[in-house]
Amino acid sequence: MPFLIVQEKSQPDRVHHIEGAEVVIGRGEKADLVFPNVSVSRFHSRVFGGDGDWSITDMGSQNGTIVNNKKIETVKVSSGDTIVLGKYTLIFVGDETLGLWRGKDLGEYPIYGRLFSVEQDATFALSSAMIQRVREIERKKSFACIISDIDKEKKIIGEETLSIGGSEGIPFKGLFNFATAASINWDGRDHLIRKSGLTKVTVNGNAIKSHRLRDGDAIIVGKTCLIYEIRDS
Numbered sequence: 600m601p602f603l604i605v606q607e608k609s610q611p612d613r614v615h616h617i618e619g620a621e622v623v624i625g626r627g628e629k630a631d632l633v634f635p636n637v638s639v640s641r642f643h644s645r646v647f648g649g650d651g652d653w654s655i656t657d658m659g660s661q662n663g664t665i666v667n668n669k670k671i672e673t674v675k676v677s678s679g680d681t682i683v684l685g686k687y688t689l690i691f692v693g694d695e696t697l698g699l700w701r702g703k704d705l706g707e708y709p710i711y712g713r714l715f716s717v718e719q720d721a722t723f724a725l726s727s728a729m730i731q732r733v734r735e736i737e738r739k740k741s742f743a744c745i746i747s748d749i750d751k752e753k754k755i756i757g758e759e760t761l762s763i764g765g766s767e768g769i770p771f772k773g774l775f776n777f778a779t780a781a782s783i784n785w786d787g788r789d790h791l792i793r794k795s796g797l798t799k800v801t802v803n804g805n806a807i808k809s810h811r812l813r814d815g816d817a818i819i820v821g822k823t824c825l826i827y828e829i830r831d832s
Contacts (some may be wrong), residue, residue, distance in 0.1 A: 601653060603632070603646070603682075604690040604700065605711040608787075613711035621647035624684060625658070632711070638662055638685025646676070651694050655682060668738045681741060683733055736788060739829055743790055743812075745769060745783070748824040758785040763820050764796065773798050773821020780820050783812070790827070792818065 603615045603622070615622070615632050622631040627641030634643075640660035648654055656673040657664040665683040666674050676682070678700075682689040692700050699705065744753045745761065747769055754761065754769060762768030764780040771780060780798040783790050793809045794800040801819045802810045810816075818825040 601694055602692040602700075602705050603711075604692060604705075604708070606688040606690065608686070612708060614705050614708040615711045617646060620649050621645055623658075625660075634684065634687050636686055639687065643684050644682070646691070653677075653691070653693060655691075660684075665734065665737065668734055668741060681737055683737055688737075738831075739789065740785060742830045743814075744828055744830060745818075746826045746828055747771075753828075753830075756783055756785070756790055760784050763818075763825070764798065769825065771798070771820040771823035771825075773823070776821060781818075 601617045603617065605613045605615060607613075623642060623645050624630060624632045624634065624639075625641045625643040626634055626636060626639045630642060640658070640662070642658045643660040644655055644657055644664045646653060646655045652675070654673060654675045655664065655666060655671070657671060662685050663670045665671070666676065667681055676691045676693075678691065678693040678695065680691045682691060690700075692705065740758060742755070744755045746753055749770060749772070761783040762779045763782065764771055764773075764776050764778055766777075768779055768782075770776065773780070775796060775798045778796045778798075780796040781792055781794050781800045783792045785791075790812045791809060792800070792802065792807070792812055794807060798821050799819075800807055802812075802816050804817075812827045814827065814829040816827040818827060
């Protein structure tokens with residue numbers, strides 16, 4: 600059985616079980632999965648499929664359906680794909696995960712449920728600036744990476760904590776490279792780097808304790824240069 604993980608600001612992640620061959624998502628009371636916000640159309644999107652083959656289609660919504668930072672009409676989805684509908688973010692989790700996501704049993708997540716819908720006559724249209732901001736956040740979350748001058752390897756950050764230094768972190772050249780010098784975390788909007796060890800950490804030549812990363816930032820840890828880069832794919 601596939602799932603949709605519902606991510607909503609100031610709320611814990613919740614799940615919706617896709618029990619049949621399709622689920623219609625919208626703010627209308629006849630939708631299968633109701634999002635009571637005027638940024639979502641009454642019938643916004645439809646997820647459909649079976650036997651491990653699933654797709655999503657936009658149902659002529661006002662604000663569109665965005666999958667992995669791209670506005671779509673109909674596209675296949677697989678585990679980990681990010682879907683943005685107005686102010687809501689969904690993560691599609693397919694059958695092949697056997698009810699697990701990132702090592703956690705999806706049965707431990709609370710179930711998403713709404714007892715009401717929002718039936719305004721018209722969908723509130725997000726401004727072009729708001730839409731662009733949502734797309735930039737999703738692009739950053741999905742494709743931001745760190746590139747080290749040691750091996751030139753691209754390391755996608757995502758929503759996980761990325762350590763610099765220590766036995767499991769990105770290696771750096773320096774006296775205290777056996778310990779974690781800094782960590783990079785996702786705060787829902789940006790990646791933040793925080794110094795946590797004795798090694799000096801600079802961003803664009805300035806010593807930092809914490810810093811909100813921007814595309815192209817040059818991070819120096821010890822004698823190693825790391826570039827924060829947001830790629831298109």
